Amino acid sequence: MARVQAIPADTDEGVWTVITQTSTYLLDFDAMTLLRAPGVGRSDDHRWEVSELRRDSQDIPLLGVKECRVGGPAQFWVHAADEPDVRTWRVTTPVVEIERIG
Structure with missing residues (x-):
């Protein structure tokens, strides 16, 4: 749909993909869930390692976004x-x- 530079902290609707150096995140504000797909990122830089986190590839309850902007780490x-x-x-x-994306 539409690429953006940031997800505003007060966002409370829609479905978003966030691609990082090492992973892809799916944020669903309608269901208030976050899913992380580790190793599905966009990095040719071998300095980045893919960390394994508990509940990878599972929906976890999302409470909100503190920071999510291209170029920096999301929180x-x-x-x-x-x-x-x-x-x-x-x-x-x-x-x-x-x-x-939705």
């Missing part, structure tokens, strides 16, 4: 794995591309 506010009352941050490698 997503999510519920922690296995502890629904605990909140934590997912911080990414630098963002390469953002697109609203």
